[in-house]
Amino acid sequence: MNAPDSSKAPRKHFSMIRGFHLADLFTLGNAACGVGGVLLALASLANRSVDLFLWAAALAPAAFVFDVFDGRIARWRQTHSALGRELDSLADVISFGVMPAALAYAAGLDGGWDAVVLIYFVCCGVSRLARYNVTAESLSGGSDKVKYFEGTPIPTSVVLVGVLALAAWQQRIGDAVWLGAMQIGPWVLHPLVLMFALSGTLMISKTLRIPKL
16 A cells, blocks of 8 residues: 655645744744834824824833844744744834834924835844844854854944834923924925934944844
């Protein structure tokens, strides 16, 4: 009697989810915080609600906690995988790239030049993560851990969210945003948005090396 062909065995529903490790679930928690922050930022803008804005900002450090623990759990359980690395990068794009940009826009950094800077910031974050994924093996020097970061890690954008949260706490968002606004050519620029330009530039730096703890 011929042995059954295992390649033709029916696949179980949600087979991909069944293959997730515990660390991957923490990574998805990171992504969930990011999406929640974006939605709350939109709600705060629509309702002119500082409280909703602060709740949105609070999800950034929550996403950071998930991001820290997913890596530690992966090392503890020795469950590193290519899937986990890609999940981590995609979640980071949402939580530390798109969400801070959405919060900045909701805080009143909504001029034409502001939009250019925020798009630049997110693109720098995406590029930073893509470069890390490609170079992680060579940077690790044959060990299981990367020794240093090239450019600032994208989770450092939590600091930007903290600045925006402080401004909101002091009722300095919207028309009262810190540093005011200026007309440059056809569009408006809020100088506060330049901290996003600096953050994005530092992320894509090749010469700036930060030891990974």
